[in-house]
Amino acid sequence: MTDLYELGLETSDRVNAQFGGGLPQGSLALVEGEHGAGKSVITQRFCYGLCETGNKVTYVSTEETAASFIDQMRSLDYDVVQHLVRENLLFLHADVDTTDTFSEADTHRPLLQRLMAADTMWKSDVIIFDGFDSILLHDPHYESIRESGDEDDVMQNLISFFRRVTSQGKTIVLTVNPDSLTDAALRPVRDVSDVYISLTSEPVGNDIRRQMVVKKFAGMGSQVDDTIGYEVQTGRGLTIVTRTVA
Numbered sequence: 001m002t003d004l005y006e007l008g009l010e011t012s013d014r015v016n017a018q019f020g021g022g023l024p025q026g027s028l029a030l031v032e033g034e035h036g037a038g039k040s041v042i043t044q045r046f047c048y049g050l051c052e053t054g055n056k057v058t059y060v061s062t063e064e065t066a067a068s069f070i071d072q073m074r075s076l077d078y079d080v081v082q083h084l085v086r087e088n089l090l091f092l093h094a095d096v097d098t099t100d101t102f103s104e105a106d107t108h109r110p111l112l113q114r115l116m117a118a119d120t121m122w123k124s125d126v127i128i129f130d131g132f133d134s135i136l137l138h139d140p141h142y143e144s145i146r147e148s149g150d151e152d153d154v155m156q157n158l159i160s161f162f163r164r165v166t167s168q169g170k171t172i173v174l175t176v177n178p179d180s181l182t183d184a185a186l187r188p189v190r191d192v193s194d195v196y197i198s199l200t201s202e203p204v205g206n207d208i209r210r211q212m213v214v215k216k217f218a219g220m221g222s223q224v225d226d227t228i229g230y231e232v233q234t235g236r237g238l239t240i241v242t243r244t245v246a
Contacts, residue, residue: 002219005126008049014240018228021221026166029173030189033199039175043130045238048078050126051088058090058124062131065093076237096138111139116161128173133180151185159192194218
């Protein structure tokens with residue numbers, strides 16, 4: 001059986017159990033969802049649970065600054081301050097609009113090259129990119145390639161790099177908005193991902209029904225359901241909801 005990075009918090013929610021005991025070590029996980037679908041909350045829950053179970057995590061966000069990330073996590077009852085202080089968690093704000101991203105070294109290189117060269121961020125057990133589509137779209141090389149419809153070449157090079165990282169037992173988690181990228185860019189990542197989750201949401205009365213559709217989960221510990229209902233609540237974070245699906 002594949003070794004797992006446990007997601008913890010068994011007494012608080014059922015996330016770890018619903019994901020078969022954790023994320024498979026040495027895997028590439030893709031979480032897709034439209035704007036507001038809950039991608040960030042899911043990766044924030046992963047991040048906190050992973051830290052709580054003794055794993056080292058790098059969390060890269062294209063939206064949150066360090067201060068807003070800490071505030072957001074506290075609002076979900078995921079206080080990460082001690083994990084940051086103890087260096088179990090490395091938070092990085094990918095400021096794609098100003099190109100002040102990952103490190104100050106060689107700022108003339110394209111974003112993706114700088115990302116791959118930032119050695120410190122790849123030392124963690126799990127590396128999470130929340131908003132990976134934004135990083136792609138703000139890379140000038142990818143932008144020029146996209147105009148000619150050759151995104152597949154860029155993605156194959158990126159995937160080769162990711163596979164070198166995961167071959168060391170590290171797990172990479174990417175969140176993307178599928179509306180932001182072309183099929184040529186998404187298809188290679190979908191094809192090679194070990195874990196592939198698509199988020200859906202629909203209004204039901206005055207509520208929003210949210211679901212994770214598990215399209216792929218290789219190396220699972222125990223059985224993972226095809227569909228996982230969830231809610232997000234202030235002060236409680238991510239909670240699993242049991243629903244009857246017609």
